[in-house]
Amino acid sequence: MLRVNKLTDYAVVVLCDLLRGQALRSAADLSASSGVPLPTVAKILKQLTKTDILQSVRGVNGGYGFARAPQNISMAEVIEALEGPIAVTGCAGDSGECCELTDQCPMSGHWTAVNVAVRGSLAEVRLIDMLPEARFMDPDDLSSNIAARHAPAAQQAQA
Template identity: 35%
Template sequence: MLQLTKRTEYGLLALVHLAEREGAVVSVREICERYPLPRRTVAEVLKELQHAGLVDSTRGSNGGYTLARTPELLTLGDVVSALEGAPPLTTCESPIVLKGGGCEVQPMCPIKSPIHRVRERLWQMLEHTTLRSLVSKTAHVPLGAPGAVESN
């Protein structure tokens, strides 16, 4: 499906919240008090984002996460590629080949190259959408009412 995964949504929401808190160390708990998301899954996503170098983690009692870069330098492309991998968009390269030597020999199957163009345009779009542009227009909402999800 041409759709972002829930994990990517969670990651975006978490990053938006981190950006709103501007450098503060933010715990998973706080994020899940702001948004009704499953705590464990969000934690896993943050961990992946940390491994990808998008956020830094602080362990211990007052630990949590912070953005590793400014929101201007964090793009949707970074998030998607960290959580879903670079998008192949089709599996054309692997199984589907023209009979009698098509894609393999002559790298110009009738469908592959246009799809590649679509993919590249999509990818450019993702890479030019910064986290800042996802935050800037929205008021800096103070912490909302508590109530995480894990307890369900």
């Protein structure tokens, strides 16, 4: 096990879908093309917008898009956006909450080594590594984040 939430799993599916299409996609659109239920997609997108992975545009013709170049987004960021700080055990976590054995617990904080190791390895896996086709796509296409699309000077091939 040591597994991520189902929500995180779906998030990667949705993000890869977003990676593939237009720069700005509505939640309903992403739900239809990814097969993930709309309420779930909405939940995921909202969560990802709180961090600097996605940006949202409200109103008619609004939607979600990458807040920055997707090549620079790591799996560690995605997982942390959905599940909070990567802490393998509560003891070593952010919150001071420790198990009830604090007195005798000889390893308070020693899970840190594990956390650092895991987080480090996740930081090296990029989001686009999850999408096989992306490796062969035009770099210009991949960098289609909101900023690039909305910039006046940007050449908008498919927008």
